[in-house]
Amino acid sequence: MINIAVLGYGTIGSGVVEVLKTNGDSIRKRAGDTINIKYVLDIRDFPGDPIMDILVHDVNIILNDPEVKIVVEVMGGIEPAYTYVKEALLKGKSVITSNKELVAKHGAELLDIAKERALNFLFEASVGGGIPIIRPLNQSLTADEIVEITGILNGTTNYILTKMSEEGIGFAKALKNAQDLGYAERDPSADVEGYDSCRKIAILSSLAYGMQVDFEDIYTEGIADITDIDISYAKALNARIKLFATSVKENDDNVFAMVAPIMIRANHPLYSVNDVFNGIYVRGNVIGDVMFYGSGAGKLPTASAVVADVVDAAKHLSKNIWTIWSSKKLELVSIDKVKNRFFVRVAKDKNSNEDIKAIFGEIEEVPEVVKNELAFITPLITEGEMQEKKERINGLLGSIRIRF
């Protein structure tokens, strides 16, 4: 029997308890031993819930119990999660977490501590919910140099964009809809401003390139400025707007990363990733393109990924599973130097076609969707150039990067 403790009895924590109960038999076969939840930590009480028998309010009971071999941290946030996780590792326990903030910020350090002690620090559930992506990156794509990772990594924003597109409603209404269904939080900024996607692409990039990618360095734009008019243009262009989290390695000295809305067409592997689903596209220098798709959030899918990590930790109780993520910082290329093409909308009464061509050179005209607007697609230019050109436009109404 292998004793574990679960820190946090919220949505994911209760999912972990449920999955271990529902699939106990097959999990025992896979892990080679019974997984027993010895403690659940939470500041709250849960009268009538069976876990009351094993509920504790003091983390030290768990940290000081040598019988606990694996600690599952599903509280979220940096503190006290970081302190608890670090302490657990220092006391010889492997740690599983679903906490993207913690992993993005302290992943390299916690992996080092685990490695030194022949323990494991696993975090499959921190990106893409139930989708297997961390383990495939670490253990399956090992023959490749990863040259690009692009994901739709946030289900809330993908749901909002899908509804805007399907129902022709505006951002505010789609957000309200998502909140009513429990897909978006009351304070939705972490999702809609792109911060959640930013932390996740920081984690994936660090693993793909083996060095620390600081999320603070990643240019991040959310979807709050996307309007129903943008969506109409996307449709006219046979495209969809998706919030992409992307990082590209052109060579060792040239890695960039960004989170931003992007227009894509049906030939892009992520085009069909709709609603709350996530999709992660990886390009390797020999494998070519692979894509992973599934539920990016939700109680049971996320708990499934957490429990799969518990099984892996149980099979490797005193053997570290090799993960390459050095604490050495990877300096990202300045966003100003990254090249993109842009879809741009301007006020027709303030710009003639000639004005626009004087600024951008050759443009691709976009058929009229809204009266009194002029829309076009720029050539491939750097973000820095685009910034400068934007300032020369009178009556700029909006711009969205495109990948087609």
Added chain:
Amino acid sequence: MINIAVLGYGTIGSGVVEVLKTNGDSIRKRAGDTINIKYVLDIRDFPGDPIMDILVHDVNIILNDPEVKIVVEVMGGIEPAYTYVKEALLKGKSVITSNKELVAKHGAELLDIAKERALNFLFEASVGGGIPIIRPLNQSLTADEIVEITGILNGTTNYILTKMSEEGIGFAKALKNAQDLGYAERDPSADVEGYDSCRKIAILSSLAYGMQVDFEDIYTEGIADITDIDISYAKALNARIKLFATSVKENDDNVFAMVAPIMIRANHPLYSVNDVFNGIYVRGNVIGDVMFYGSGAGKLPTASAVVADVVDAAKHLSKNIWTIWSSKKLELVSIDKVKNRFFVRVAKDKNSNEDIKAIFGEIEEVPEVVKNELAFITPLITEGEMQEKKERINGLLGSIRIRF
């Protein structure tokens, strides 16, 4: 330094040599040691090729060399591959293979031999080319009971069906096109008759359910009977025809598997898997739906999967990576009992709507695409019932299963 030997210097074998050379540095980091190809076995000579220095014609040189720790079998076919692989394991070497025939037929036995000797028998490349699917099934989806696996597992047939759909050409012309491009062999029967997909779904099902699924037991239908008229109907129905390899576990006593063309609509995760790409969709009882997508064949993608297995074997030189695939046979449910809906075409001059309704009861009418044809969709009925009803139709022109 870890010495390996490559059995077979064909497309994949030369890909393995190329990948180890191209990405040697990063592979060394991932494996924790240099991977050195000590021998390549082939009956042919390759004058001028650098591997001539390490080419051998006698497998015993490899089998009897204790320095060789890992043997890569990329010859294909059952014999002599089976004999060589078994002998290599018995002599204490881990084995990596891309050989789906070998794995489907002897996987359980070879895994047992490897496990008894603390070695590894790995076969990521045997299904889905470069797509990570074997390792995710074994190591990532361990918290789930798998209830369905459905894949587009054969790139050749997917290419043919895609071209038929995009270009409105018939099967024969699309096949010729695929042969000209090297996507189909001169004798294309293994692909177009579904045998290749059948072996692959047998492997995936054995791993998903942990017991031996014999490929001979899987009902298998190819795509040779799909016509351009079927494709036109599919378009009229907003659907596409794909060759599905599928297995579903309704409960412990109720698993079925089949390979057959299926009509699906855009809401199916595999709808966008076109050309030579493969897609594998897995449903777990807690994770929900996940999908894996990528190049299902090709020299470098397949070699990437082989080399990733070499890296894994190198990291686990004397530790077996647990794989659950018992040699105990899983008895599949008779195909006659499996329920499906069918799209059916009949000759109009031999059937009235009333005749059809007398046979099938409530049907869903399909708009006319071809004169003198009557097309409709049946209710959900068993394959046995369908067989019997087909015999009662005069002038049956064709039928295709649908999933929408």
